[in-house]
Amino acid sequence: MLGSELLRCVPQGWEAVGTDLAPQATIAGLDLADEAALERAWREHGPFDAVLHCAAYTAVDKAESERELAERVNVVASRTLAQTCARHGARMVAVSTDFVFDGASTRPYVESDEARPLSVYGATKLAGERALLETLPGNSAVVRTQWLYGPRGKHFPRTIAAFARERGELKVVDDQTGAPTTTLELAPALWDVLASSENGLFHAACEGSCTWFGFTRAILEELGLTHVRLEPCTTDAFPRPARRPAYSVLDSSRLARLRGKRLTHWRDALKAYLQVETP
Ligand SMILES: NC(=O)c1ccc[n+]([C@@H]2O[C@H](COP(=O)([O-])OP(=O)(O)OC[C@H]3O[C@@H](n4cnc5c(N)ncnc54)[C@H](OP(=O)(O)O)[C@@H]3O)[C@@H](O)[C@H]2O)c1
Numbered sequence: 700m701l702g703s704e705l706l707r708c709v710p711q712g713w714e715a716v717g718t719d720l721a722p723q724a725t726i727a728g729l730d731l732a733d734e735a736a737l738e739r740a741w742r743e744h745g746p747f748d749a750v751l752h753c754a755a756y757t758a759v760d761k762a763e764s765e766r767e768l769a770e771r772v773n774v775v776a777s778r779t780l781a782q783t784c785a786r787h788g789a790r791m792v793a794v795s796t797d798f799v800f801d802g803a804s805t806r807p808y809v810e811s812d813e814a815r816p817l818s819v820y821g822a823t824k825l826a827g828e829r830a831l832l833e834t835l836p837g838n839s840a841v842v843r844t845q846w847l848y849g850p851r852g853k854h855f856p857r858t859i860a861a862f863a864r865e866r867g868e869l870k871v872v873d874d875q876t877g878a879p880t881t882t883l884e885l886a887p888a889l890w891d892v893l894a895s896s897e898n899g900l901f902h903a904a905c906e907g908s909c910t911w912f913g914f915t916r917a918i919l920e921e922l923g924l925t926h927v928r929l930e931p932c933t934t935d936a937f938p939r940p941a942r943r944p945a946y947s948v949l950d951s952s953r954l955a956r957l958r959g960k961r962l963t964h965w966r967d968a969l970k971a972y973l974q975v976e977t978p
Pocket of ligand 1: 700701702730731732752753754755756795796824845847848852
């Protein structure tokens with residue numbers, strides 16, 4: 700989802716190459732946790748000045764029963780990429796998640812807040828952050844984002860739109876608060892962090908906040924599906940294998956200082972996304 704958007708907004712004067720396990724990528728079939736394969740790809744397609752790392756094991760619930768694979772992708776691949784960048788003198792920026800927090804806060808999380816993940820996914824992402832920042836301390840950054848959606852991939856607005864058209868009534872959790880963030884907003888911010896020489900942690904989310912219920916109401920309004928009956932419910936009504944933070948709004952002030960502007964408010968970003976695509 701995010702990688703494809705990054706390739707659509709490569710800054711002027713830069714040249715970027717996409718990699719994936721999938722055969723459609725320019726560097727296809729590359730497992731980032733495989734050090735020898737990575738080194739071969741670097742020599743064949745590089746040299747590279749920098750790496751924007753947004754590959755991940757992202758199946759939050761499945762990770763609870765696939766810890767080993769989640770660790771391989773979220774920790775080992777991060778460390779291997781960081782070591783490769785260190786060997787070649789390249790900068791690296793990786794993407795991480797609000798799920799590193801436990802959700803007990805009552806105000807937006809800043810980068811210096813203590814991370815206490817509730818899930819295997821969150822724990823492996825946190826370990827991946829640390830692997831990068833420890834391996835490449837003078838030339839790397841981690842950008843945590845949340846509730847991501849965009850023109851490619853599976854995501855919440857797409858699922859909600861499909862359910863709403865099929866069912867005519869929806870029940871959505873109203874006790875988890877975050878900030879829906881589009882890849883259209885996030886991708887240019889990631890290029891800016893990569894182009895800067897600022898290191899360490901950044902938070903990057905659209906402004907404002909809502910619950911999944913509030914987000915659903917906005918999606919239905921924008922799609923003209925207001926006849927669909929929408930009911931709020933609690934997280935307990937939909938038991939899932941992975942625990943999620945009840946409150947994970949990210950304070951993106953550091954990123955705003957770097958860029959001289961904030962990401963768009965989530966409600967306006969939703970409108971802008973729906974002008975590009977109808978889910
Ligand atoms: N989606 C969200 O709501 C959200 C929220 C907060 C943070 N994030 C973070 O944002 C980043 C981008 O997320 P996304 O939603 O764009 O993820 P995505 O659509 O699931 O893309 C991740 C990509 O990584 C690839 N991948 C998995 N294992 C790999 C390996 N060993 N080597 C190379 N590639 C591998 C996947 O390939 P396959 O599909 O073939 O497995 C997939 O194409 C991730 O770091 C994620 O943790 C996402």
